Amino acid sequence: EVYNPNGKYRVISTKSMPGTRWINLLIEQDCRVEICTQKKTILSVEDIIALIGAKCDGVIGQLTEDWGETLFSALSRAGGKAFSNMAVGYNNVDVNAATKYGVAVGNTPGVLTETTAELAASLSLAAARRIVEADEFMRAGLYDGYVNVDFTVLFITYGQFLKANGEQPVTWKRASSMEEVLQEADVISLHPILDKTTYHLINKESLSKMKKEAILINCSRGPVVDEVALVKHLKENPMFRVGLDVFEDEPYMKPGLADMKNAIVVPHIASASKWTREGMATLAALNVLGKIKGYPVWSDPNR
Numbered sequence: 631e632v633y634n635p636n637g638k639y640r641v642i643s644t645k646s647m648p649g650t651r652w653i654n655l656l657i658e659q660d661c662r663v664e665i666c667t668q669k670k671t672i673l674s675v676e677d678i679i680a681l682i683g684a685k686c687d688g689v690i691g692q693l694t695e696d697w698g699e700t701l702f703s704a705l706s707r708a709g710g711k712a713f714s715n716m717a718v719g720y721n722n723v724d725v726n727a728a729t730k731y732g733v734a735v736g737n738t739p740g741v742l743t744e745t746t747a748e749l750a751a752s753l754s755l756a757a758a759r760r761i762v763e764a765d766e767f768m769r770a771g772l773y774d775g776y777v778n779v780d781f782t783v784l785f786i787t788y789g790q791f792l793k794a795n796g797e798q799p800v801t802w803k804r805a806s807s808m809e810e811v812l813q814e815a816d817v818i819s820l821h822p823i824l825d826k827t828t829y830h831l832i833n834k835e836s837l838s839k840m841k842k843e844a845i846l847i848n849c850s851r852g853p854v855v856d857e858v859a860l861v862k863h864l865k866e867n868p869m870f871r872v873g874l875d876v877f878e879d880e881p882y883m884k885p886g887l888a889d890m891k892n893a894i895v896v897p898h899i900a901s902a903s904k905w906t907r908e909g910m911a912t913l914a915a916l917n918v919l920g921k922i923k924g925y926p927v928w929s930d931p932n933r
C-alpha cells in the first residue's frame with residue numbers, strides 16, 4: 631500500500647497501523663509512505679531487508695521484529711537515518727547497533743500507560759473474583775440455581791483495590807527489598823523493561839516467597855517470568871492466580887499453561903485501545919519524521 635508516491639522521503643511501516651493520522655502527518659511533510667501488507671504476522675529479517683530495498687529514509691517497525699546489526703546496516707546502506715518501534719518496549723532493538731550505523735531509534739512511551747494499568751487492574755480483579763472460571767461454569771450448564779459457592783480467591787474490596795493501585799502502590803524500585811514485596815503483596819503486577827537484570831525476575835525461588843493465595847500479573851514482557859517454573863507453581867498451588875498478557879515464547883504458551891484453571895491468559899492486549907494504538911502509531915511516525923527533517927527525535931530510549 632503506497633500513499634503519496636511522489637514524496638521525497640521514503641518511509642516504510644512494516645505493518646498496517648491503526649488510524650490515518652500518522653499517515654497524514656508523514657504525507658504533509660513530503661514523505662512517500664509504504665505499508666507492508668504481507669499476511670504474515672511476524673516478518674523475518676529477510677522480509678524486512680527486501681522491504682527496505684535500495685533507498686529508504688526511515689522505518690516504523692514492530693516489537694515482533696529482530697532489529698539488530700543486519701537490519702540497521704541494511705537501513706543505513708539505503709540511506710536510512712531513523713527507526714521507530716511502535717511500542718514502548720524495545721527489547722527487540724539493538725540500540726548500540728543502530729548507533730553504530732548512524733540510525734536514530736525511537737519508541738512510544740506515555741500514551742499506553744493508563745491503558746496498560748487498566749488491563750493489569752482488570753486481570754487482577756478477574757483473577758481475584760475467578761471471572762473466567764465463573765463464566766465457564768455458566769457455559770457448561772453447571773449453574774442449577776443459587777448456591778453459596780465461593781468464587782473468590784482474594785477479598786479485595788474495589789475501593790481498597792483502587793486505593794492500593796491509584797494512590798499508594800507498593801512499588802519495588804530495586805532500592806527496597808524485593809523479598810519484602812514478594813512476601814507481603816496480595817497482588818504483584820510486573821511492569822519492568824526486559825533486559826539482563828529482569829530476565830526470569832520471577833522464578834522458582836521468587837514464586838516460593840509469594841503468598842499461597844497471591845495474584846501475579848504480567849503486562850511487561852514474557853521472559854520476565856520463568857514460565858516453566860510458573861506452570862509448576864500453579865499446579866502445586868491451586869489458590870495462586872496469574873493473569874498473563876505476555877508469554878516467554880510469544881505467541882506460544884509453555885506446555886501446560888493453557889490447562890491451568892488458575893491462569894487467565896490474554897493476547898498481548900494491554901495497549902489495545904483504539905486511542906492508545908493510534909497514539910502509538912502517531913508517535914512512531916513523529917519519531918521517524920523528526921529525524922528525517924532534523925527535529926529532535928521525540929522519544930529516544932537513549933535519553
Ligand code: DGY
Binds near residue numbers: 720900
Ligand atoms: C509495548 O508498547 O511495549 C507494549 O508491549 C505493546 O503495546
